[in-house]
Amino acid sequence: MMVSITKKVAVSDGWAAxxxxxxxxxxxxxxxGVLADCTLEDDVRMVTFTNGMVVKERLIGIDEGRRRIAYAVIDGPFAHHNASFQIRDNGVGGGVMIWTCDILPDEASAMVEPLMQAGIEAFARNLEAVT
Known part of the structure; x- marks a missing residue:
């Protein structure tokens, strides 16, 4: 069974997000704070987490109009991994970041969910530090 995980966080500056x-x-x-390094070659990035895990991710697409980016882990501990970030405006300059991830096997959610929670908190914290 596939597991879908969604995390949301409010951001004060939707455009900066x-x-x-x-x-x-x-x-x-x-x-x-969650990621230690990231390198990009064409549409594939190697992501190194602070816990030492390394995954290879392929950019699926960017929809600038909807402010959405989709990617998939293509070399890592998953049978399937597809995710997207979307930044939606709240009408007053701020917004919300929505991060959704679909993964197999469902047991992987025990590893992914805390990483996503830490990631979305780091994103909001780092964004606030520069805006």
Whole structure:
């Protein structure tokens, strides 16, 4: 059975949040504290987590109009992994970041859910530090 995990966090500057999420090759800046490094070659990035785990992710697509980016883990501990970030405006300059991840096997959610929680908290914290 596939597990879907969604995390949301309010951001004070929706545009700055989109710029941080959009920068696919520099995710280690937006997610500092959870990610240690990130390198990009063409549409594939190697992501190193602070816990030492390394995964290879492929950019699936960027929808600038909807401020959404989709990617998939193509070399890592999953049978399937597909995720997206979307930044939605709240109408007054701020917004919400929505991070959704679909994974197999479902047992992987025990590892992914805490990483996503830590990641979304790091994203919001790092964004506030620069805005």
């Amino acid at each position: 989109w710029q941080a999420a959009y920068d696919f090759g520099n995710a280690h800046h937006a997610f500092a």
